[in-house]
Amino acid sequence: MLVVGGITRLTQSGLSIVEWAPLMGVVPPVGEAQWQEAFDAYKRYPEYQQLRPTMTLAEYRFIYYWEYAHRLLARAIGVVFLVPFLAFLARGYLRGPLLRRLLLLFGLGALQGLMGWLMVASGLVDRPSVAHERLAAHLLLAFTIFAVCLWTAADLWPTPAPDEGARRRLRRLHAGLVTFGALLVLQVTYGAFVAGLDAGRAFNTWPLMAGGWWPPAAWRLDPPLRNLLDNIATVQWIHRTVPLLLLLVAALLVAGAWRPAARAGGPHRAWSVALLAGVLVQATLGILTLVTFVPLWLAALHQAVALLLFGVWLAWLHVATRARLAV
Structure with missing residues (x-):
């Protein structure tokens, strides 16, 4: 996820999808008309107007797919977390500190999704790039989620008595x-x-x-x-x-x-x-x-x-x- 996000940034693909549709955004454009509609929406914003005024539809599809892959992977991670979490919760396997830690992870994941959109939105106003402070917040949240996951897994691992x-x-x-x-x-x-x-x-x-x-x-x-x-x-x-x-x-x-x-x-x-x-x-x-x-x-x-x-x-x-x- 972090590597795909980094490539999305490095290929300057992060502003290619100019709307936040958590549910409907799962399906990419289908057919020439939908692709042209998405491209026309991108053209209304500073990145296209100031940096890429000669971009073709084929070039747009390339950057679109990187941002789409990043968002789709985020949704997949959410599903992979939420489905077993609800199943284990219903069976009473989760309680106490572990339950609180997993609820924290869920909250951090939701916050990360919001932070990702706020970062994208910062590049859709009057500048052709995202605010680097928000990019840093997005990255630090990713590291925080990784840290909580790793620490939680390590807590469950038996340790010999010192x-x-x-x-x-x-x-x-x-x-x-x-x-x-x-x-x-x-x-x-x-x-x-x-x-x-x-x-x-x-x-x-x-x-x-x-x-x-x-x-x-x-x-x-x-x-x-x-x-x-x-x-x-x-x-x-x-x-x-x-x-x-x-x-x-x-x-x-x-x-x-x-x-x-x-x-x-x-x-x-x-x-x-x-x-x-x-x-x-x-x-x-x-x-x-x-x-x-x-x-x-x-x-x-x-x-x-x-x-x-x-x-x-x-x-x-x-x-x-x-x-x-x-x-």
Whole structure:
């Protein structure tokens, strides 16, 4: 779902369907007349008028199908969740914390659908693209849903009882994981800003930006805080810099997990190596995506690995949290 959403964004297909029809939108246009009607509706909005005035119907069908696939997949996920949920609920299998967690997931899914439409609607007014802040909110909600799913599944998995000294030994490791997670969420947020502003198509060199470590005109907007959200140079610089902090924290986590005095145990050592490797792979993909001017396949892979890295971090955090709380 996240990869298809990323490709939808990268192919600039997200504004191709200009109405929100949760039920009727399941069926795509059928026949030349319906396709022309959908294309004519698209022509009324800024993206066509300002960026694609020469687009043909065949080209429109291409971007339509990417957005349609994204929406159809969202509906399918909703059905796959809701049908067994109602069946298990009717049989009394769901109660207590698990029921509350699943209700939370249902609410997050509904909110994500609404957020997706609000994002699309921001590009149907007076600008030919979606608001990057709403794009970031849409992406962060996707990561949140993934996190709740993974954490809930991990809660149901049996865990061996830790030794009595686990709480004290894992305290620093747990704090490091929380720090890494905060930086990772910041990086994902600025990744969405880079995508929404098309900032990846500027300053396509590494490690320098326009020949220097600090980009020109990084604080040209007023008030100054606007630069953190709307300035392409500043946004890209932050997205370049946070991985260095992630790499540092990941290296410290490896050192902490492998320190003999810590006695963190084999699982934590394995997770630490996986996390550090994930950061290195993701940073390499990011650099390659930048210097090759954002090819579709590489940018999509970069986004997919971001979710994988997030999953590795969250799984290790769950292991460390349960070990501390179980003492």
